[in-house]
Amino acid sequence: MEVSVKGEYALRAVFDLACHQQEQPIKIAKIAERQQIPQKFLELILSQLKQGGFLSSRRGAEGGYFLARPAESITIGDILRHIDGPIAPARRLQQDDLPEDSPFPELWEKVERALSSVLDRMSFADLVVRWKENRAKRVVNWQI
């Protein structure tokens, strides 16, 4: 049931871009440094996210990546599906040679709905809000 490291990197990268939405394009090197991701690996991931229409980029000096759409319209599920493939816990192919009355397809559908209810409802705008809340909380604790 694990999300791949690549998937986690992708989420962290998009989150990083969502946090700097208003600014200039962000360089790969900057994201790699801030998010602790191997730069060459991150290049592949960002390129793949661009193919998927989530990011745009500019080359050359002062180039970099930025969100192609507002953070509110990109969900965790969108990114994970594009990088790691279907969220579904069971592969469709194998379902076919189960007996017609098997209870398992129902089970997997339930699981998928449960996952979707979290992953497809949570946008990167939500994540940024949470992040700001966490920072605020920490500052308050620190002041006490």
Add this chain to the structure above:
Amino acid sequence: MEVSVKGEYALRAVFDLACHQQEQPIKIAKIAERQQIPQKFLELILSQLKQGGFLSSRRGAEGGYFLARPAESITIGDILRHIDGPIAPARRLQQDDLPEDSPFPELWEKVERALSSVLDRMSFADLVVRWKENRAKRVVNWQI
């Protein structure tokens, strides 16, 4: 996010045993045939499930496997965790080098709760009930 083939086989095997709870021990060969699982692979899986305390067995002629506990007390989550490892989508180790105010740990906890709410609430007794319902429905449709 995929369950391994081994995990699926384990679930199907336990389900098979749950369907034949009252009877004699069931032979590996019988389960392998009914559930379409490579027999030698299934041997390893059943042995592992026995180590986990879910199944008991008897060797020799008329031997086989049977549930060590009532089907109501064994959940999908129990079996998956024992065969595939933790249900959690993100590994704990990597969480440590995230910044303290990262919104991701919260996200993964939400996902884990969502998964648990399905996997840990569904027992094999429930599965058997669903299976019988499905069979009944099919018969009704067939009669019409």
Add this chain to the structure above:
DNA sequence: TCGATTCTCTACTAATCTACTAGAGATTGG
């Protein structure tokens, strides 16, 4: 007791996937 049956245990393996790295090429800003 014998022998057929069935589970048990250890070891091996081919193929695939994961998490990268290397390096050359294409664009762009100044």
Add this chain to the structure above:
DNA sequence: CCAATCTCTAGTAGATTAGTAGAGAATCGA
């Protein structure tokens, strides 16, 4: 033009997956 930066194609070491092979140990029925 040139330095910075993204882009694209390849390769790859190590781990994991989904098995297979084969000998050994326990049990039942006759």
